[in-house]
Amino acid sequence: DSVLEDILKRGKLRVGMSTFVPWAMRDNEGNLIGFEIDVATKLAEDMGVEVEFVPTAWSGIIPALIAKKFDVIVGGMSITPQRNLTVNFTIPYAHSGQTMAANTELAGDFKDLADYNDSAVTLACRRGATPCNLAEKMFPKASIRRFDDDAQAFQEVANGNAHATIASAPKPEFTVEANPDILFMANGGEALSSNDEAFGLRKGDPDALNFFSNWIRVNTTNGWLQETHDYWFKGQTAWKDMVAPDQ
Amino acid sequence: MPDAPPRPLVELRGVCKWYDDFSALHDIDLTVHEGEKVVVCGPSGSGKSTMIRCINQLEAHQLGTILVDGVEVSPDMKNIERIRREVGMVFQSFNLFPHMTILENLTLGPIRNRGASRAEARDLAMHYLNRVHIAEQADKYPTQLSGGQQQRVAIARSLCMKPKVMLFDEPTSALDPEMIAGVLDVMIELAEEGMTMIVVTHEMGFARKVADRVVFMDQGEIIEVAGPEAFFNAPQSDRAQLFLSQLLGH
């Protein structure tokens, strides 16, 4: 039987997610906001149920899904074949590019991307997100450091311990904006690659897969997803106030 | 002593005990009758403690028979607690329960084992505390008493179980010299009231005064059994002679 029935019977959609600006983050009052939060809220609304978010550490998110601690992961997961062997993905609901922020002092005179493919170069990235795989593929000679969390990866670059970090847009842009004197956008801010993000589901549930995929299809067609995506990803001005402190 | 033949209270017949392959007791035969006082002596390691600890089965023997008041005791018997309340035991190191007051130390056994009520147990305890002359210390903790006082409490604790026979394992040898007399006095009083006693001790004065028989042990065997005068003045065996000469050497 499908998880859809459980959701409807329970009257509550349980969503697994993990903090990741601007997909999901905390506002000043400690509430969850972000692109995914909007998506999941709308999803639940359309199903006619309540939504419950289960913030989960990234390293525990897959086991928790499999152990039925929540129904679906709306967590900015990129589709890869390797992963797809273990969980089901819906059709993509977002397309993010991977961009790279680099340390001005260390990498300021690199001319093009090929300069980063060097054994003296160190790249930092958040473990589990696609950037690490991308870095490995594009810059096989560079050494890669994986962190649990974006903030650490960026700090590593800011401290001058790594040349650059790759992350899903627009995080690198935001960080460069905040530290213009030490960081700059490599590759002129162009994306290195693009990814497709999708909901993650347990295997063996075609009904749910079908429902969620079609929900995404409908909301892509009517433009709601694009609109929401733009709100969160095209610059921080729209929501900056919510997360900045009262000073 | 009345005319009826005294009843044997403790009987050991051919008792042997080993620690691994070390023979700690070898073929011990000893009968102690009601009202009798037996003093056991012998060099260190001769098995004195082991012997009396077998009587209430703090140590299990491996061969032979031990009877307490006609009941055979053995390592895997069921109601060992029954036997143990017939047999009081006083240790060299007192072994009072440090987390209980003197009174609680004394009432624990009667309440738990004899099913006495609190009030009964209390009366009993005060009675015996009076008898060992420290009733006024009833509410103190053991560590607040001197060694001699603690040992007298230990004696009273055993008496509270109303045992038929009392075992003493060097009750005065952990005491400061000036404390010894007090404990021995209590023991002498007890003896005079007719308690059956088996006492391991090197206090020759006590043995002379109280003992009906002196048992001399060496290397896990009983070498000699004699009346105190005969034993101290004219020991038969060489080993007893040697032992006594060392003891009185200075």
Next chain:
Amino acid sequence: MPDAPPRPLVELRGVCKWYDDFSALHDIDLTVHEGEKVVVCGPSGSGKSTMIRCINQLEAHQLGTILVDGVEVSPDMKNIERIRREVGMVFQSFNLFPHMTILENLTLGPIRNRGASRAEARDLAMHYLNRVHIAEQADKYPTQLSGGQQQRVAIARSLCMKPKVMLFDEPTSALDPEMIAGVLDVMIELAEEGMTMIVVTHEMGFARKVADRVVFMDQGEIIEVAGPEAFFNAPQSDRAQLFLSQLLGH
């Protein structure tokens, strides 16, 4: 004794010591001359151990002066090791080093403190082991010896430092009765050879035989100092009388 007036080896003048607020020694005055043998006795807790432990500064005193062979000892003196090799000490619980053989126990001090060579130290050690009659045990470990033998080794270990004065703190009271004589014999031999000795003990036989003076302490004070005969037969103070009556009470 030669005609020259005997030299004072140990002098205590107005020595006081407190543990926190508890006064353990109060205004102690005592002078021990070369070759003199002093026996210290008194009830438990009277400060006997504390007093002799102040002499080689195992405990620090707080008021008064202590001189050892004319040198003042104090808690914060620099070369306390110098003093300590003048003063041998034997403990109730032997305190041999269990991880070293008997021989190593004996040679450690001379090699480390007196700068003796291994061979010298060995000869010295064997000499003293002979003197305490256990040369054949030199290569055993302490735990393999009986209590009496251990205590004799401890005496030999102190003697290896060639001390001018020996302190004994109840050397026989942790021993089995039949071991006591052997240790006392060694001490008596030592006394006869003219060693200056301060001995805390309750062995009245030893005191009678060896002591030049008996010091009786109670509650941290010296109550009475007398020759042994005078002290045992006719103690002056009430407290000494009480103490002796308890000690000999049985």
Next chain:
Amino acid sequence: MPGRVAEPTPRDLRRREQAGSDVRMIWRRISQVAQAVLVFVLLGYLIWRGAAAMDYGWQWYRVEPFFYRVIDGELIWGPLVRGLIQTLKLAAIAGVIAILIGFVTAFARLSQSVSGRIIATCYLEAIRNTPLLVQLFLFYFVLAPIFGIDRFWSGILCLAFFEGSFAAEIIRGGIQGVARGQYEGADAIGLGVVDKYRFIIIPQSLPLILPPLTGLLISLIKHSAIVSVIAVSELTTAGLNLIADTFMAFEVWFLVAGLYLAVTLTLSICVSLFERSLNKSKR
């Protein structure tokens, strides 16, 4: 006395006498072991049920390359094996440093020196009352760049300082566990402070210190997992990376657990054998 000559050996006697009760005893033991096994089976069943209820498609056939791959006839170790080697290296180096820190701190605390005691106490309290994770973050992101320490050594030093605080207490306990009489014995034959510790106190405290110190090494191996948060490539990091790539969380976690268990159990057994031999030699 003559009885002793004809005496059968104690073993024979006991065997004869106790034959009956021995059999009973053995049966009781066997039934008790069986009961324990029953409980284990029950627990295993519960876990199995849990796994089955999850409907998880186990993919054990995919794990072999995690350990090794053969490329052109050449054996290449996989991430888990390389991670394990790094973990062992990390634990070994950190262990040595932790013991050094432990000795220094223990002596500082036992010494008369005011500064030694105050500094040692501050160090111990700070380490003991904050989580290792927080220490690691502060050390790596704040202190390491200041002093130019690289990642690997940040991880090692942080672990060493953490376990060093436990080592210090173990060592102090061992030293204080030596009987007072031994100090006095050493004083009484006029040994200096250094000689006293070198010949008397330390040798005797080692048997007290070594078993818990080897236990410390085991916990060091376990705790070393935490340096994965600063991306030091050890076993847990390797496991996390594999999970991120393949999402095979359960398989990888079980493998990682198995590897840790293998290492720590081996060490545990060595420790208890070692302790037993110490006890035996004491007798």
Next chain:
Amino acid sequence: MDRNSPPPAPRRKRLTPVDIAIFAAVAALVVYTGYRVNAVLVYHWNWPRVLNFVLRYDPETGRYVANLLLYGLATTLRLALWGTVLATVIGIVMGYWRTVDNLTLRILSRSYVELIRNIPPLVFIFIFYFFISSQIFPALGLDDLDAEGPLVDNWLFAVLFGDPALLSNFLAGVLCLAMFEGAYVTEIVRAGIQAVGRGQWEAARAIGLSRTNVLRDVIMPQALRKILPPLAGQFITLIKDSSIVSLISIQELTFAATEVSSTTTKVFETWILVGAMYFVLCYSFALLFGWLERRAARSRR
């Protein structure tokens, strides 16, 4: 001199020049570090941003109200409280089992202890949470607890267990933590029982107490007194270790801190602040236990 007079004041341990030099060196190191932080690290300190997640100003009511980190702290405290209670119970039972003659109990307790002590905590939590507690809780009906029921919807429940919606997670976390720390408590209890002298056993047996009575009346009370200090230490370890359950969606202090640091990107402020919070928490417990211990020691005299 009067013997009842108080002792002369003990000589104060005075600071030697060496001490002063060492202190000066440490102070110099600290100053240098502080200087280098600003010189070497490129970092914009922004404390208000992070402090806002401890207490925030609520414009509607005009008061300061608790925010994420403080909630996290409360959850940590709750975890620690229940974890300690349960771990103590487990530890006493298992620790007793470690010392009995019955082989079944000995095997069980021994395997429990060895298993837990030899697996990294992370891995234990995983296996326990996903395979075992996901079996037990639904069976007990905890997953479908009525959040509006009278049993749940009151302030006492909120204080003790936090948000009812997260109850089953919270309980799983507590159980994990308790099982985990229980292994260490077991060893402490066993050591305590074995530290009670043989003489106590013998004396208690000699006055005819049964084995159960000996344990209950004589051995356990003494053992418990002996193990109080290590138990206190274990409690503090438990507070610190409670961060591992963040893995299973329990939003305690460390988890809240990760969220805050990744939202604000203010890594240093967050971790320094959280470190300080843990320190205050653990250290005040250490002080409390020290005080209790000293009081107990005094009253026993």
